[in-house]
Amino acid sequence: MSTEERREQLRAALTDAAERTIAREGLAALKARDLAREVGCALGAIYTAFPDLDALILTVNLRTLLLFDRTIAAVRTAPGPGEGAPSRADREAAVEDLVRLAVAYLRFAGEHPARWRALFQHRMTTAPPDWYLREQVRLFRYIEAPLRVLRPDLPEAERSLVARTLFSATHGIVSLGLDEKLMALSEPVLRRQIETVVGALGRGLAP
Amino acid sequence: MSTEERREQLRAALTDAAERTIAREGLAALKARDLAREVGCALGAIYTAFPDLDALILTVNLRTLLLFDRTIAAVRTAPGPGEGAPSRADREAAVEDLVRLAVAYLRFAGEHPARWRALFQHRMTTAPPDWYLREQVRLFRYIEAPLRVLRPDLPEAERSLVARTLFSATHGIVSLGLDEKLMALSEPVLRRQIETVVGALGRGLAP
Numbered sequence: 001m002s003t004e005e006r007r008e009q010l011r012a013a014l015t016d017a018a019e020r021t022i023a024r025e026g027l028a029a030l031k032a033r034d035l036a037r038e039v040g041c042a043l044g045a046i047y048t049a050f051p052d053l054d055a056l057i058l059t060v061n062l063r064t065l066l067l068f069d070r071t072i073a074a075v076r077t078a079p080g081p082g083e084g085a086p087s088r089a090d091r092e093a094a095v096e097d098l099v100r101l102a103v104a105y106l107r108f109a110g111e112h113p114a115r116w117r118a119l120f121q122h123r124m125t126t127a128p129p130d131w132y133l134r135e136q137v138r139l140f141r142y143i144e145a146p147l148r149v150l151r152p153d154l155p156e157a158e159r160s161l162v163a164r165t166l167f168s169a170t171h172g173i174v175s176l177g178l179d180e181k182l183m184a185l186s187e188p189v190l191r192r193q194i195e196t197v198v199g200a201l202g203r204g205l206a207p
Numbered sequence: 208m209s210t211e212e213r214r215e216q217l218r219a220a221l222t223d224a225a226e227r228t229i230a231r232e233g234l235a236a237l238k239a240r241d242l243a244r245e246v247g248c249a250l251g252a253i254y255t256a257f258p259d260l261d262a263l264i265l266t267v268n269l270r271t272l273l274l275f276d277r278t279i280a281a282v283r284t285a286p287g288p289g290e291g292a293p294s295r296a297d298r299e300a301a302v303e304d305l306v307r308l309a310v311a312y313l314r315f316a317g318e319h320p321a322r323w324r325a326l327f328q329h330r331m332t333t334a335p336p337d338w339y340l341r342e343q344v345r346l347f348r349y350i351e352a353p354l355r356v357l358r359p360d361l362p363e364a365e366r367s368l369v370a371r372t373l374f375s376a377t378h379g380i381v382s383l384g385l386d387e388k389l390m391a392l393s394e395p396v397l398r399r400q401i402e403t404v405v406g407a408l409g410r411g412l413a414p
Contacts, residue, residue: 067241204411
């Protein structure tokens with residue numbers, strides 16, 4: 001096995017181990033020493049596979065984003081309007097799509113609480129690298145599709161900004177709603193709140 | 208000075224010191240040892256003034272909530288409709304009020320970033336005490352007033368739930384928007400996003 005192959009193998013083993021720890025005990029429990037012990041390498045070897053622990057965490061978080069991507073891609077959404085101005089029915093379908101996407105986000109957060117939280121808890125000392133940001137931005141595209149139906153008048157750049165804001169609003173509802181110490185809402189209650197509020201948001205966005 | 212008076216004095220000194228540390232360096236920088244040194248008491252004396260560090264942090268967070276309460280109470284909002292069903296103008300004023308409250312929240316977070324963040328970062332081992340929860344709930348009342356105009360049909364309990372969800376949505380927009388590593392939007396851009404999205408939310412809520 002070449003040095004590069006061995007490094008790749010170590011990288012995969014460390015990512016698996018870190019993912020398990022984060023999923024089980026949360027990001028705060030992640031320690032380089034424990035990881036080295038778990039995969040059976042020297043502490044220093046971690047830094048031949050990753051420049052630092054931040055980079056390892058980002059690799060785990062990228063997996064979480066890809067898992068979410070598969071979840072969200074499976075959400076049944078409207079095919080989108082054909083040519084010409086969107087009809088009233090198109091707009092209603094787009095509002096429903098926004099609600100469905102938000103509910104899928106709630107479900108994902110509920111099913112993978114620790115991994116999902118790690119996406120936001122991880123505060124790095126530098127900005128995330130491009131490959132990570134690209135994946136984040138890709139996920140906003142799912143929101144941009146119904147938004148294009150609701151607000152065909154918006155310039156592309158403004159629409160992608162509004163898509164991010166819609167995501168942030170949904171994230172706020174989900175994260176405070178699932179926070180046991182703060183709001184403590186059950187998932188069915190939270191789901192109905194999302195239907196009410198994200199539904200209102202979609203309806204109110206259409207001109 | 209009685210023992211109780213001395214304890215009250217120590218309590219105030221510790222709260223001041225903790226508030227300064229949180230405002231300057233954030234919640235993570237708060238250490239009992241440093242606090243004791245700063246107020247000139249023995250480490251153990253802290254625990255005669257507060258049952259634990261959690262209780263001290265909650266006292267600081269209560270001050271932050273009260274400061275926010277003063278800010279939000281100064282937001283100029285519509286006097287609310289008189290008798291009878293709200294008119295279209297009443298509803299428009301209520302939507303504007305929701306936007307104004309959300310913008311005030313953004314401004315508060317921007318002016319007191321560390322203290323504001325501490326309100327949400329602080330994860331306690333037990334649920335917050337009633338006096339703290341009461342103050343949180345009191346703040347939702349500001350959102351309930353315009354909501355009453357927009358959705359007079361909702362039962363009281365449902366309305367207060369929707370008010371919380373509106374707060375969560377706004378909090379999501381503000382907190383991800385101000386997060387330098389995640390979204391990194393400037394305050395004027397964020398402000399316009401709030402106007403677009405919270406405005407849409409308010410309009411979409413009216414039946």
